[in-house]
Amino acid sequence: MAKREEILRVAAEMFYEDGFARTSMDDIAARLAVGKPSIYALFESKRELLSEVCNRTTQYAAAIAGEAAVRVGSPSTRLRHIVEQLCLRVIEGRRHLSVLFRDYKHLPPEALGELAENFHAFNRSLGALLREGVETGEFTVQDPVIVTHAISGMGTWIYAWYRPEGPLSPEEISFQMADLALRMVKLGGDPGPTAPE
Amino acid sequence: MAKREEILRVAAEMFYEDGFARTSMDDIAARLAVGKPSIYALFESKRELLSEVCNRTTQYAAAIAGEAAVRVGSPSTRLRHIVEQLCLRVIEGRRHLSVLFRDYKHLPPEALGELAENFHAFNRSLGALLREGVETGEFTVQDPVIVTHAISGMGTWIYAWYRPEGPLSPEEISFQMADLALRMVKLGGDPGPTAPE
Numbered sequence: 001m002a003k004r005e006e007i008l009r010v011a012a013e014m015f016y017e018d019g020f021a022r023t024s025m026d027d028i029a030a031r032l033a034v035g036k037p038s039i040y041a042l043f044e045s046k047r048e049l050l051s052e053v054c055n056r057t058t059q060y061a062a063a064i065a066g067e068a069a070v071r072v073g074s075p076s077t078r079l080r081h082i083v084e085q086l087c088l089r090v091i092e093g094r095r096h097l098s099v100l101f102r103d104y105k106h107l108p109p110e111a112l113g114e115l116a117e118n119f120h121a122f123n124r125s126l127g128a129l130l131r132e133g134v135e136t137g138e139f140t141v142q143d144p145v146i147v148t149h150a151i152s153g154m155g156t157w158i159y160a161w162y163r164p165e166g167p168l169s170p171e172e173i174s175f176q177m178a179d180l181a182l183r184m185v186k187l188g189g190d191p192g193p194t195a196p197e
Numbered sequence: 198m199a200k201r202e203e204i205l206r207v208a209a210e211m212f213y214e215d216g217f218a219r220t221s222m223d224d225i226a227a228r229l230a231v232g233k234p235s236i237y238a239l240f241e242s243k244r245e246l247l248s249e250v251c252n253r254t255t256q257y258a259a260a261i262a263g264e265a266a267v268r269v270g271s272p273s274t275r276l277r278h279i280v281e282q283l284c285l286r287v288i289e290g291r292r293h294l295s296v297l298f299r300d301y302k303h304l305p306p307e308a309l310g311e312l313a314e315n316f317h318a319f320n321r322s323l324g325a326l327l328r329e330g331v332e333t334g335e336f337t338v339q340d341p342v343i344v345t346h347a348i349s350g351m352g353t354w355i356y357a358w359y360r361p362e363g364p365l366s367p368e369e370i371s372f373q374m375a376d377l378a379l380r381m382v383k384l385g386g387d388p389g390p391t392a393p394e
Contacts, residue, residue, distance in 0.1 A: 019302050021218050102299050105216050146365070146373045153354025154347040161346050168343070176343045183384065184377045 004042050007032065011049040016095040020050055020103040051111035054100040058118030060089040065118075065125035075133030079185065080178040082126060086155040087174035094159040101159075123148050133185060140187035151181045201239050204229065208246040213292040217247055217300035248308035251297040255315030257286040262315075262322035272330030276382065277375040279323060283352040284371035291356040298356075320345050330382060337384035348378045 010031050014023045025046055029036045043049050068082045090097065104112060127148045133139030141147050155177060162173070207228050211220045222243055226233045240246050265279045287294065301309060324345045330336030338344050352374060359370070 102302070105299070142376065143365075143373055146370065147377065149354065149358050150351040150374060150377050153352075153357075154350040157346065157350025157354055160350075168340075173343065176340060177347060179339065180344065180347050180381045184380050187380070 007039055007042060008049065008052055012053045012096055012099060015050065015053060015099045015103065020046070020099070020106050047106065047108055050099070050103060051107055053096055054104065054107060054111065054115060057093050057096045057100050058115045060093060061086075061122040062118040064089065065121040068125040068129055075129055075136060075138050076182060076186070078129055079133065079181060082129065083151060083155060083178040083181045084174040086122075086152075087158055087177045088170055090155055090158045091162050091170040091173070094162055097156070097159040123152060126151060130185060139185040141185050147184060150184065154180065204236055204239060205246065205249055209250045209293055209296060212247065212250060212296040212300065217243070217296070217303050244303065244305055247296070247300060248304055250293055251301065251304060251308065251312055254290050254293045254297050255312045257290060258283075258319040259315040261286065262318040265322040265326055272326055272333060272335050273379060273383070275326055276330065276378060279326065280348060280352060280375040280378045281371040283319075283349075284355055284374045285367055287352055287355045288359050288367040288370070291359055294353070294356040320349060323348060327382060336382040338382050344381060347381065351377065 007028070011023075011028050014028055014031065018027075023046070025036055025039060028046075028049070029039055032039070043052070064082055064085045067085065068078060071078070073081075100115070104115070107115070127144050130139060130141050130144040130147055134141050134144070158173065158177075162170075168176075204225070208220075208225050211225055211228065215224075220243075222233055222236060225243075225246070226236055229236070240249070261279055261282045264282065265275060268275070270278070297312070301312070304312070324341050327336060327338050327341040327344055331338050331341070355370065355374075359367075365373075
């Protein structure tokens with residue numbers, strides 16, 4: 001009997017390698033070396049597997065958004081934290097993100113709606129943080145919406161270029177991305193420390 | 198007899214709406230109101246149509262890379278230009294980019310190789326420009342590779358969030374993105390003008 005997590009891990013792997021359309025429940029069962037009924041005992045359909053795989057990516061986004069809303073520390077400190085978390089989660093979940101961006105059209109509409117809502121929650125949190133920093137005089141931002149998309153974009157895009165064999169660790173990449181985000185919002189300001197603590 | 202450009206426009210539209218796998222040559226012929234032979238007279242296969250559609254996106258990238266290599270103006274001026282061009286092209290070609298990111302696994306390996314090479318050409322040009330700016334003392338950049346990915350990412354990601362009915366024009370968005378890129382590389386420097394000329 002395959003465990004829920006194990007099924008999801010293998011499904012994510014196979015969707016990533018071959019795409020949703022070309023992966024059958026038979027393929028997934030074969031790689032798990034179980035019968036299909038033990039998968040169907042836990043998941044109604046291949047689409048449900050896809051929903052769960054994709055859901056992980058935006059659950060992270062929503063979780064980071066939640067953290068950002070907890071107002072501890074200055075806007076700069078919190079911006080660094082939210083960007084680092086975004087980058088670390090993108091690196092960790094890069095294969096799930098690939099599946100999401102490639103196969104989201106196969107998702108049931110409710111699942112797609114939930115995913116979109118999680119992304120929006122992240123953007124709203126980041127936008128609110130930027131506006132707060134402007135109000136406190138810490139940030140100089142022309143348009144918080146554009147800066148939100150720019151930060152979201154440079155973080156999310158890591159899924160497309162990150163290679164585990166590259167010269168920088170996930171922590172170093174995330175730290176540098178946070179530096180860049182701080183530079184974007186702090187006109188002529190302190191760029192923060194230049195090396196991870 | 199359908200014209201080459203018209204066929205590509207309709208194919209891109211249908212791949213964008215329904216995905217490559219779910220669009221048949223029959224569907225494309227039907228929307229064009231022509232017989233399939235008039236498509237096959239110009240394109241060998243549906244895959245060739247996909248290659249051509251995807252190729253447009255990275256041809257732009259390669260073209261911008263080429264322009265950036267022409268060394269006219271300061272690194273800042275050229276960085277502004279390359280970022281604005283990237284953003285404008287992404288907005289213009291956002292549907293083609295969606296098709297590329299969703300269906301690249303259906304491309305023949307040669308086509309995929311060429312696409313990747315065009316993207317790399319863009320990144321190499323941008324990286325070279327950043328290093329040049331560091332050498333002239335105009336830019337302060339910790340790691341040109343990370344900054345290249347960050348700029349590429351925030352520009353490319355526009356394809357995912359841009360809506361024609363949004364409050365900013367493509368030119369305004371591109372101008373602000375260029376401002377942000379300049380802030381990233383100019384520590385405490387002049388952010389440039391704050392409104393499009």
